[in-house]
Amino acid sequence: MFPGFLQLSYKRWIGERGKVNGEFIKNPAIMAPEAAKYAHAPFGLGEGYLDTFKNVFSDIYNWIREGKRMDEKKADFHTFVTGHEEFSIVDAAIRSNESGKWEDVEY
Numbered sequence: 001m002f003p004g005f006l007q008l009s010y011k012r013w014i015g016e017r018g019k020v021n022g023e024f025i026k027n028p029a030i031m032a033p034e035a036a037k038y039a040h041a042p043f044g045l046g047e048g049y050l051d052t053f054k055n056v057f058s059d060i061y062n063w064i065r066e067g068k069r070m071d072e073k074k075a076d077f078h079t080f081v082t083g084h085e086e087f088s089i090v091d092a093a094i095r096s097n098e099s100g101k102w103e104d105v106e107y
Helices: 049-065 080-099
Strands: 011-014 022-025
Touching: none
Parallel strands: none
Antiparallel strands: 011 022
């Protein structure tokens, strides 16, 4: 119907008042590797809620494929260790509320 209608761009024009206009480039080839692995779609396509799950589970499956332990703190996602740490903080907050004083976090 329209020539180039389905072509998607990796650039977006950024208009500024009182500044020079520019372009924002979303190109995984020039992004930091940590960010590029999450840049699946060009501009104009949503990378939001559903991509969150795709990215997290992709990270988890890759971690397992590489034979890493799930309790390592270097993971890019939450593990059982981080869950335990967060619940330890909640437990200390509950004890603090009951005692009326500061409580240590017991990991």
